[in-house]
Amino acid sequence: MDTKSRKKALHYFFDKVVDPLGFKFTPDVELMDFLLEQEVMLEGKHGIPFCPCQPIRHDRARDMQIVCPCIPFHRKHFDAIKRCWCGLFVHKDVIDPDSLPQLPPKDVGFE
Amino acid sequence: MSDKFVRAIRADEIAPGGMKAVELDGHEIVICNCAGTFYAIQRRCGHMNAALELGTLDGPFVTCAMHCAQFDVTTGQAIAGPVPADLGNESPPPKVAAFLQHAGMQMKHIRTESIRTYETKVEDGWVHVAP
Numbered sequence: 001m002d003t004k005s006r007k008k009a010l011h012y013f014f015d016k017v018v019d020p021l022g023f024k025f026t027p028d029v030e031l032m033d034f035l036l037e038q039e040v041m042l043e044g045k046h047g048i049p050f051c052p053c054q055p056i057r058h059d060r061a062r063d064m065q066i067v068c069p070c071i072p073f074h075r076k077h078f079d080a081i082k083r084c085w086c087g088l089f090v091h092k093d094v095i096d097p098d099s100l101p102q103l104p105p106k107d108v109g110f111e
Numbered sequence: 112m113s114d115k116f117v118r119a120i121r122a123d124e125i126a127p128g129g130m131k132a133v134e135l136d137g138h139e140i141v142i143c144n145c146a147g148t149f150y151a152i153q154r155r156c157g158h159m160n161a162a163l164e165l166g167t168l169d170g171p172f173v174t175c176a177m178h179c180a181q182f183d184v185t186t187g188q189a190i191a192g193p194v195p196a197d198l199g200n201e202s203p204p205p206k207v208a209a210f211l212q213h214a215g216m217q218m219k220h221i222r223t224e225s226i227r228t229y230e231t232k233v234e235d236g237w238v239h240v241a242p
Binding site: 002003005006008012013023 | 157169170171172179183186189190191192217225
């Protein structure tokens with residue numbers, strides 16, 4: 001499988017999922033490209049495009065919650081920080097993702 | 112117009128998001144309408160030769176109806192292999208399980224190859240393809 005083509009496909013299909021959720025791809029094109037490439041590599045290894053910044057625990061119920069785009073499973077936290085954990089997706093109103101505060105879940109009352 | 116192009120179908124025969132199979136000069140070809148832009152790909156899936164026009168076209172990506180292998184119609188590149196069958200939680204009957212094991216052994220060597228694409232052009236309301 002060609003990595004470039006797979007990245008293009010993931011971009012297309014992910015966009016359809018995250019757009020109705022109020023998210024968009026990060027405007028940082030270099031970061032987006034890097035993260036999609038990591039997901040293609042994870043998909044090649046595990047058969048599933050897991051979030052590149054989360055550990056795979058080999059616990060199916062938990063691992064399914066870090067399949068990209070994992071927004072529906074962690075919506076409250078992502079809404080509080082206006083981005084997903086790895087930063088591939090940000091709220092639609094975000095222009096500068098580097099300016100967003102990094103808040104752990106317990107700081108926003110989710111743990 | 113170059114001689115290599117062959118008149119295939121009228122452009123209004125396929126709605127956006129639709130596909131149609133044609134045979135041109137002995138080539139089995141599927142013409143895809145991606146939001147008004149026409150692409151032509153080989154008809155046979157790069158996985159197990161199923162007819163791709165029976166699948167679905169979503170943007171520039173066609174999904175084979177047989178095992179859900181996916182291809183980019185603009186380049187012909189395979190973007191996803193077959194999706195494993197969901198057999199549910201119940202074990203199949205022994206004979207079926209034996210057959211599935213046998214079939215699985217045969218199929219594990221099958222690779223999903225990229226598919227061929229063909230040049231297209233629209234002229235006078237007709238889609239022309241260079242087979």
